[in-house]
Amino acid sequence: MPDLPVPIVRCELPTPDAIVIDHPMAGRFVLVDIRVDDADLDRLRERLAVETELHAVPPPLCSPTAAMLRDSIAAGMTARTRTRRPLVLVGAAPEPVARPAPTSPEVEESFLPDADLLLDRAHSARVYDVLLGGKTNYWADRIAADEIVQIAPTTPLAARAQRGFMHRVVTELARSGFDQFLDIGAGIPSEPNLHQVAQSVIPTARVVYVDNDPIVLAHAAALMTSDPRGAVGYVDADARKPADILAAPQVRELLDLDRPVAISAVGLLHFLDDEDAHRLVTTLLDAVPAGSALAFSQVTPDFGEHGAMATAMAQFTAAGMPMFPRSAADVHRLFLDGLEPAEPGLVGMLRWRPAVEVPLAAHLDTADLAALTDVDVSMYAALARKPAH
Known part of the structure; x- marks a missing residue:
């Protein structure tokens, strides 16, 4: 299997229960928390279908390689937990945009976030929110909370x-x-x-x-x-x-x-x-x-x-x-x-x-x-x- 490049885009859609991944070899897809009920999942599918039609998103990549990559990315992002939905496909990844070679190692300020949201690791306040039954939390918090409750x-x-x-x-x-x-x-x-x-x-x-x-x-x-x-x-x-x-x-x-x-x-x-x-x-x-x-x-x-x-x-x-x-x-x-x-x-x-x-x-x-x-x-x-x- 080919090496997995880092996803180009990773953003929350439409809540912390779903993540959009834009990958140059696996395509664009959505990974959804298994605790999203069927009604909400249907609404998410409907929204994605509308957005696909409005924005002329190309059809999903259906090659065996793309499918294996999606499964591998999903497994990597949900390690140590079984509480994840199957993938919901959105469309093919866009063609990468060529960028000029950097002339210096300095990072442009416009690319720096205002704050590190630390969404890739658990935070005590957000884990506490999970334990209270709240929704303002992310996968790392839910994984930690699940393991604590076990x-x-x-x-x-x-x-x-x-x-x-x-x-x-x-x-x-x-x-x-x-x-x-x-x-x-x-x-x-x-x-x-x-x-x-x-x-x-x-x-x-x-x-x-x-x-x-x-x-x-x-x-x-x-x-x-x-x-x-x-x-x-x-x-x-x-x-x-x-x-x-x-x-x-x-x-x-x-x-x-x-x-x-x-x-x-x-x-x-x-x-x-x-x-x-x-x-x-x-x-x-x-x-x-x-x-x-x-x-x-x-x-x-x-x-x-x-x-x-x-x-x-x-x-x-x-x-x-x-x-x-x-x-x-x-x-x-x-x-x-x-x-x-x-x-x-x-x-x-x-x-x-x-x-x-x-x-x-x-x-x-x-x-x-x-x-x-x-x-x-x-x-x-x-x-x-x-x-x-």
Whole structure:
């Protein structure tokens, strides 16, 4: 079989569930996620048929070599997973355009993307979106999520339980008067989002989301609309560089750091090593006044080595998302030292004020979470305040 050149074009069509591949020897074809239902697949076929007619796309390459190449490319792009549809053909590849030989090794700026979207590797925020049942994710994320769930089947429920903790703790913070929130590691939007929960209690609440995944930020800017009485901002920054977060114009413009701020690090700290996680927490808390609060979750082995997240840890690491589980003693040393934990203290996530009612989340079906145990979730949760000295 001939060597496989890199595809000329690779773009999403019409959603992350389908990828168009334009290959000089295999032709132009589409690879579709097997979880696309039949109705959506039929609509995709209809769209492709219309586009073929409108744009006079040539017929597909039907030679045995082209067919083998398509199968090989499909196998290579879906390694370690069986969840892929057969190929949907679109048409023959266009004739390659001759380009003059480069005169220097420098790359023209016009060919450089604005940001590396990292779609070829799993990202924790997008894997979390898969586990929550969302659609803003890509094949690498789905492959990683599939493999994690095979090892730890309750992981999707643990992700939903963590989302539920965020809803409860933000509700409690807003009801106690907090109207400023700094959410580190915002993740893919999934309603109700943090600002929606906060603004349902205090419509004038101001929220700044921080993430360093351009996909997250693009969707956040498009989907997270503030109550007109409040405000929402988005910061592109790395949690390992908290000084950059504090220096961001959106933080300075939307938040008054002379007044108490609620800092959320739900679902984040266990993706940072001890040094980075401790620096993030201490730097942010040093920048806000007494009375400010820190809410966070943390994966732990304390509930048993066979707990969901503890079991999945190696799989997260293998997918390029190293995870750092911590014991209760580690959490107190790194994050709670000098703070005043609110009741019930550092506890299994499911036991953190489970009776709190979140009006905007009343429609969510949580019946299957009722039977979960600490072992199933394997995460701590806590809310703590910065005391006056």
